[in-house]
Amino acid sequence: MRTPLRPLARILQAREDGLNPDSIEKENLRLRHEAMREKARGRAEFRLLILCASFVLAFGAIGARMGLMAATEPVEPRASAPGAEIIAQRADITDRNGRILATNMTTHALYAHPKVMVDPKGVAAKLAEIFPDLKAADLERRFTDGRSFVWIRKVLSPEQMQLVHEIGDPGLLFGPREMRLYPNGTLAAHVLGGTSFGAEGVHSAEVIGTAGIEKALDARLRDPAQGGKPLTLSIDLTVQSTIEEVLGAGMTMLNAKGAAAILMDVRTGEIVALASLPTFDPNDRPNPLVDKTAEPGDSPLFNRAVQGVYELGSTFKIFAAAQAMELGLVAPETLVDANAPMRWGRHLIKEFEGKNYGPLLSVTDVIAKSSNVGTAHIALMIGPLRQQAFLKSLGFFEPTPVELIEAPGARPLIPKKWPEIVTITTSYGHGMSASPMHLAAAYAAIANGGVMIKPTLLKREGPTTGVRVMSEKTALESIKMLRRVVTEGTASLGEVPGYEVAGKTGTADKPKRTGGYYEDKVINTFASVFPASNPQYVLIVTLDEPLDTAGSEPRRTAGWTAVPVAAEIIRRTAPLMGLRPKLEPPAPDAVTAASN
Amino acid sequence: MRPVLYVLSFLALIALGFWAYRENYTTQAALKEVQTLQRQIVGLREALALQRAEWAYLNRPDRLRELATANFDRLGLLPMEPGQFGTPNEIAYPRSAFPEIDMPVDIQGEQPVEEGL
Numbered sequence: 001m002r003t004p005l006r007p008l009a010r011i012l013q014a015r016e017d018g019l020n021p022d023s024i025e026k027e028n029l030r031l032r033h034e035a036m037r038e039k040a041r042g043r044a045e046f047r048l049l050i051l052c053a054s055f056v057l058a059f060g061a062i063g064a065r066m067g068l069m070a071a072t073e074p075v076e077p078r079a080s081a082p083g084a085e086i087i088a089q090r091a092d093i094t095d096r097n098g099r100i101l102a103t104n105m106t107t108h109a110l111y112a113h114p115k116v117m118v119d120p121k122g123v124a125a126k127l128a129e130i131f132p133d134l135k136a137a138d139l140e141r142r143f144t145d146g147r148s149f150v151w152i153r154k155v156l157s158p159e160q161m162q163l164v165h166e167i168g169d170p171g172l173l174f175g176p177r178e179m180r181l182y183p184n185g186t187l188a189a190h191v192l193g194g195t196s197f198g199a200e201g202v203h204s205a206e207v208i209g210t211a212g213i214e215k216a217l218d219a220r221l222r223d224p225a226q227g228g229k230p231l232t233l234s235i236d237l238t239v240q241s242t243i244e245e246v247l248g249a250g251m252t253m254l255n256a257k258g259a260a261a262i263l264m265d266v267r268t269g270e271i272v273a274l275a276s277l278p279t280f281d282p283n284d285r286p287n288p289l290v291d292k293t294a295e296p297g298d299s300p301l302f303n304r305a306v307q308g309v310y311e312l313g314s315t316f317k318i319f320a321a322a323q324a325m326e327l328g329l330v331a332p333e334t335l336v337d338a339n340a341p342m343r344w345g346r347h348l349i350k351e352f353e354g355k356n357y358g359p360l361l362s363v364t365d366v367i368a369k370s371s372n373v374g375t376a377h378i379a380l381m382i383g384p385l386r387q388q389a390f391l392k393s394l395g396f397f398e399p400t401p402v403e404l405i406e407a408p409g410a411r412p413l414i415p416k417k418w419p420e421i422v423t424i425t426t427s428y429g430h431g432m433s434a435s436p437m438h439l440a441a442a443y444a445a446i447a448n449g450g451v452m453i454k455p456t457l458l459k460r461e462g463p464t465t466g467v468r469v470m471s472e473k474t475a476l477e478s479i480k481m482l483r484r485v486v487t488e489g490t491a492s493l494g495e496v497p498g499y500e501v502a503g504k505t506g507t508a509d510k511p512k513r514t515g516g517y518y519e520d521k522v523i524n525t526f527a528s529v530f531p532a533s534n535p536q537y538v539l540i541v542t543l544d545e546p547l548d549t550a551g552s553e554p555r556r557t558a559g560w561t562a563v564p565v566a567a568e569i570i571r572r573t574a575p576l577m578g579l580r581p582k583l584e585p586p587a588p589d590a591v592t593a594a595s596n
Numbered sequence: 597m598r599p600v601l602y603v604l605s606f607l608a609l610i611a612l613g614f615w616a617y618r619e620n621y622t623t624q625a626a627l628k629e630v631q632t633l634q635r636q637i638v639g640l641r642e643a644l645a646l647q648r649a650e651w652a653y654l655n656r657p658d659r660l661r662e663l664a665t666a667n668f669d670r671l672g673l674l675p676m677e678p679g680q681f682g683t684p685n686e687i688a689y690p691r692s693a694f695p696e697i698d699m700p701v702d703i704q705g706e707q708p709v710e711e712g713l
Contacts, residue, residue: 100652106642183652241657242675498678572675581678 005029073203089178090207091221092230093192093214095237096270096459100230102192102214102282104207105181108161108174110152111202114143117171127152130163143171154197154205155179175202180214182282188240190276190303191233191457193405194285210285211301213457215405232459234270239263239573243273246572250565251277251543258297258544260304260436261569266444266529266538267463269453271402272577276304295513297544304542306402307410309433313506313558315443315527316429317375321363322446322478323390324378326470332477335360338374347421349376352507352557367481368489370505372428379427384418387426393469394442394452396434403457410435429506436525436540443527446482447535450475483532494528494563496570498581502535503528503566505558510545521545524558526566530574531582537574541566 005028011021093102117123124139131153142150155177156164164172180195193212197205208222209215213233221231243261251259263273280286280300288301296302324330339358342349349372351357357371366374379387391397399408413433415422425431437455445452450470470478482502486494490505506525509517524543529535546561547554555561574581664673 099655100648103645103649103652105646105649181649183649184656185658187657237657241661245661496678571678575676575678575680580681 003028003032005032089228090180090195091223091226091228093221094230094232095235095240096232096272097236098230098232099237100183101188101233101235101237102180102182105179107155107157107177107179109154109177109200109205110156110161110164111173111175112143112150112152113148113171113173114150115148115171117143118169120144120171123167123169123172126167127164130160151200154200173202175204177205178207180207184237184241185283186279186281187237187244188235188274189279189282190305191235191274191404192282194282196285209405211406212282212303212404216403216407233457234265234268234272234459235274235457236272236577239576240273240275242572242576243569244275244277244279246569247275247541247565248277250561250568251546254543254546254548254561254565256543256546256561258302258304258308259565260308260540260542260544261566262305262436262440262538262540263569263573264440264444264455264538266447266453266535268460269441269444269455269464269466270460271440271455271457272537273573274305274457276302276306276308303404303406304544305436305540306400306404307406307435308542308544309410309413309435310523310542311430311433311508311511312436312439312525313429313508313523314370314372315439315504315506315525316427317367317370318446318478318482318504319391319394319442320375320379320382320387320427321367321481322470322474323382323387324363325477326474327382327386329381330363330378332364332481333362335362336366336374337377338366338371340371340373342373342376344376344421344424347424349373349424364481364484367504368484370485370490375427376424379423380420382423384420384423387423388418390469391426391432393467394445396432396438396442400435400437400441401454401456402437407437410437412438429508436542439525439527440538440540443529443538443540445469446475446478447529447538448475479529479532479535482529486528490557490559491526491528491563493559494526494567496530496567496574498583499530499570499574499579500532500582501528501530501567501570502532503539503563505563507556507558520556522556524556524562526558526562528566528570530570531579533582536579537577539566539569541569 005025006021007024007028010024014021014024089104092100092104094100112123114120120143121140124143125136127139128134128136134152139152152172153160156174161174164174177197182189182192189212191212193214193216194210195207195214196210198208199206209218213231214221217231220226243263247259247261250256259275259277261273261275262271264271278300286300288299297304297308302308321330325332330336337358338356338361340349340351340356341354351372352370357365357369358373361369361371361374363374363378365371366378382390388397396412397414399411401407412435415426415431422431441452441455444455445466448466449472450468451466452469453464453466479502482504483500485491485504486501491501491503494501494503504527506527508523508525509519510521510523511517522545524546526539526541528539528541530537530539541562543558543562543565547556548560551560664671667673
């Protein structure tokens with residue numbers, strides 16, 4: 001009830017007592033204000049409470065929903081628009097013509113719930129019968145030691161699955177699995193690498209790349225946003241298969257321990273084929289070597305083309321010649337000192353088998369005859385600093401940028417100091433080591449008119465741009481020199497009619513792990529470019545410890561081993577790539593020319 | 597007037613409720629169908645992938661090479677060689693559309709005589 005501000009009774013009383021009746025009014029006004037304030041505060045407090053409660057409810061709801069979503073299995077949205085579905089599969093890998101190199105297959109994994117198993121002993125015996133690699137006693141122990149979950153097999157074939165079904169025990173369960181399949185077996189195994197299972201659950205398992213391009217481009221292959229679009233490689237299946245066949249035959253014939261080949265398009269930098277032997281089956285990838293004393297090259301997993309960092313021998317000579325021409329120090333006909341043996345400090349630089357091509361030799365002949373002394377003199381004209389800069393521009397100081405997980409680890413071995421003796425040895429490919437892939441990229445730069453292109457394993461559309469490392473004229477002259485090596489030099493077995501092969505041989509002694517070099521173990525390399533008049537492809541063939549026993553005495557030079565193998569590869573693969581043999585114009589008849 | 601309005605809006609409410617009920621069920625049926633179809637699509641896609649894998653497996657170069665060797669008598673297939681490129685003038689000129697007359701035959705019997713001349 002509302003109390004009046006000036007209650008008559010109290011006013012009269014106050015007047016009688018001679019007090020100020022106004023104070024009564026003030027008093028009442030104060031009380032009324034206090035009551036009002038109390039009420040307002042109560043209301044505000046109530047509102048705050050409501051606000052708090054609604055916040056708690058809202059956040060609680062969000063939290064609960066998040067918890068629910070995190071704890072439940074993901075479900076595809078039921079009412080999604082067509083075409084927007086997520087494909088949770090790993091993308092396929094195809095060759096440049098769309099032929100499958102790697103795909104997925106649905107299989108099942110087998111696991112067990114021993115707690116609900118009716119007859120653990122019988123099940124263990126029957127499983128051991130189906131899978132010979134499992135032991136019945138072992139399985140039985142795992143089924144009966146009180147655990148509630150046991151993985152038995154990661155993948156099953158349909159036949160095995162049927163047999164397990166026929167056991168009919170409720171404790172045996174199947175989980176769906178995506179399995180990576182390489183239908184071509186060992187083909188391009190070093191490019192593809194391999195996969196294994198990552199995080200495994202009952203309903204699905206992650207497939208992750210373990211090597212090669214599967215690991216290097218793992219994120220791209222697993223990216224659901226790509227919608228399962230296949231990854232197109234630059235590899236040509238037919239060419240790859242032919243190269244592996246020819247290389248394998250050559251390796252057996254020449255008693256080599258290993259072999260590698262790279263075929264690269266010089267305009268685009270696409271690697272059309274990359275082979276390394278011995279090889280393996282990526283469907284059943286062998287385990288890496290555990291023995292630390294064994295050489296990594298002994299494992300079939302070792303990719304010689306990319307990881308095989310060796311001294312590449314005389315194949316380096318063309319870089320010295322090209323740079324000297326580029327700097328204007330020499331012309332192809334310039335005569336240089338080639339008087340062997342050459343003495344430099346306490347080092348003696350000799351030619352192959354102690355020959356002497358000197359005293360003077362033209363630059364073209366230095367390359368054609370593969371003269372160490374001639375190249376050494378050319379390199380001394382260039383000097384260490386410029387030589388280093390040139391080799392650096394050709395990519396010999398960095399790992400190759402190829403899309404393989406092994407590539408960044410394959411760092412070239414470069415001498416720490418670069419005195420003049422290193423300049424001399426490097427000019428003919430000793431003292432510094434690089435992989436065949438480095439060599440392919442550098443030769444492609446020469447073949448591509450002096451423009452360095454990044455090698456790639458992915459299909460490219462059309463030519464790409466790169467950094468110019470030498471003038472077009474120098475590149476042309478260098479190719480002419482390389483052509484001379486085949487027509488009248490050390491690589492005469494490399495001639496393939498119609499394809500104008502140009503190239504350079506290289507024979508390097510194998511270094512011992514303990515230091516020094518083996519007497520009778522060599523690495524032979526043939527770096528070739530074809531066709532010389534319009535270079536389109538670079539082919540590098542490397543043989544590890546080859547030995548040609550066809551002749552009267554064993555031969556270990558590249559001219560007798562790597563060159564014929566490379567020639568056969570070119571003869572077989574060039575037509576496959578649609579390269580038409582060019583009929584070289586016949587030499588003009590000497591007599592006719594004279595009479596005219 | 598007002599009671600009529602009330603009755604009408606009540607009836608409209610019932611009608612709307614009925615309509616919403618039916619829509620709900622058709623939507624659920626459609627969703628169920630979509631799910632079935634999607635499951636079928638997934639199944640077919642898996643089958644397609646398997647067929648592709650099978651095709652790639654059967655066409656692997658090793659196998660084709662072995663088959664070509666095994667059936668050499670019948671097919672005579674050899675690896676492609678540089679010599680197999682031809683030039684346009686190696687292609688035979690197309691034969692004339694009409695065959696040559698190489699065996700004229702005398703027609704037996706009489707020639708028909710036109711009447712009315």
